[in-house]
Amino acid sequence: MTAVVLATTGVAALTLAQSASAASGCQVSYTSSPWPGGFSANISITNLGSPLSSWTLGFTLPGTEAVGQGWSATYSQSGQNVTATNVSYNGSLGTNAGTSIGFNGTYSASTFPGNPTSFTLNGTSCTGAVSSGSPSSTPTKSPTPTPTPTPSASGSSGGYLYEDSGQWAQYSIGGYTIYNDEWGSGHGSQTLWVKSATNWGVFSTQPNTSGVKSYANISKNVGVALNSLSSATSSFNETNPSGGNWESAYDIWLNGTGIEVMVWTYVSGNVGPLGSSVGSVTLDGNTWTLYAGNNGTNPTYSFVRSSNESSGTVNILDLLKYLENTKGYFANPMLSTIQYGWEISGTNNTQENFTVNNYSASAS
Template sequence: MRRLRIALSTLFAAALLFVAPQAAHAATWSSSDQWATWTNGGYTLYNNIWGSGAGAQTIWANSYSNWGVWANHPNTSGVKSYPNASKSVNVALSSLKTATSSFNVTVPSSGAYTTAYDIWANGTTYEIMLWMNKTGAVGPLGTLQTTATVGGHTWSVYSGSNGSNAVYSFVRTSNTSSGTVDILAIMKWIQSKGWYSNVTLSTIQFGYEITSSSGGLDFVTNSYSATTS
């Protein structure tokens, strides 16, 4: 009987290891530091736990294209973090021929978060957010301007400010966990509205804007890339 108990305990411990957070399986890099960064393939990954009242979060990566986080943020309001993969571009809109991105993610069915692009123009003067999917009590800044089909998707478009910069939020009218986005088409659409002129596309970021993930949730980027020319 004692031997059986030892064997069962061993099996239970093995089972716990098997269901451990995805971060434990990172082959290349992982960190729980608030501002942890890792550079790979021309991209920089950021853990970026920036909001007040945040809990624990671990970022892991096998490459810029395959990465994720395990996050345990309390069920309170306010964004806690935006772990992301960032690529610097720094090319004027008039000089860009292409700016596209593709992604495939696995995200939880609970919590409060959005899978989002954060695109910056003229440094940090203009912020363009593309919400590809959202769950829970989250919403964009500003007021609803229109519904538009542009860049390969249909969006509810909001305009507002966070007090430091203008924010244009494109909230997809239905959730998706994979797809391709024509970023250049969206930026030119904004320009056609007169919301800015010939700006410089400074940075493309893609990640998870997490408000709550109580108990610990996994956010996995199965594949991702951003291409400009």
């Protein structure tokens, strides 16, 4: 599943000085979520120019940071200079196409050194403009592109702000980022559509084979230490298909991507959480069975509601405090990200429609 984190934000637009035959330019957003001695960084790259078949992003870390575990790119570091090179599935970037990458890192200073302020793509420095390809042309400022909707899976435009069938399609609006995220092996086809910050969904056609195929979700970055929070809640209202193997679930990330906490609100078909049951708990009028396990990279804790609900409110802070204070699984981690959506394993090879009618998430 996708993990996205934010505490401080730096945005830079890149212009690529390539041959006169091709327009070039791109935009990069670098966000980070630090905690004492460590941090998690998320980088979004959008190609504004002619299509690219491969790319290498370069930047300089401003202090004592060291790159650790990364995702969606191959990383190398020399001193404080870092390069990130595409992997097999995201090297091809058409015009206005984007991809997201990231990494966890460490630092030895007493305070977090901050974010990089400049980037290069394929060896060319950031200039904040798009080149027409002519050496004598004057670059002009290019706005952040708005993706052009394509016909929907149901055969009509649907009045969507955004619609995309790309495996890693994503759209940011109203403080959230909404992801298609077909990350599992053997996935079928899936189209993400967005009407507003809180009304979105997917048309998903997935085979009934083992394993998760996608986690279509809406994500909000927090970046606040757990014990500094007085509130963390979320409300949802959704319309679900009548069959298939999937669940509606929160995916809550602590310390970047160091700890995963899932909260299952609706279960359909043959799906189950990672790990083993460690008992039940009733909090805020809801009864949950708690599972504890490890996905090979980080510990994972899953609350599974005793009965399904397609609308409701979840007190996220109370669940996290239970894991911290009652179970002793962690101590004052950073609440990095709150995500909510559907973890889809199969839809009987038929198109099923998953819709969020209303949604909110907040932490303070």
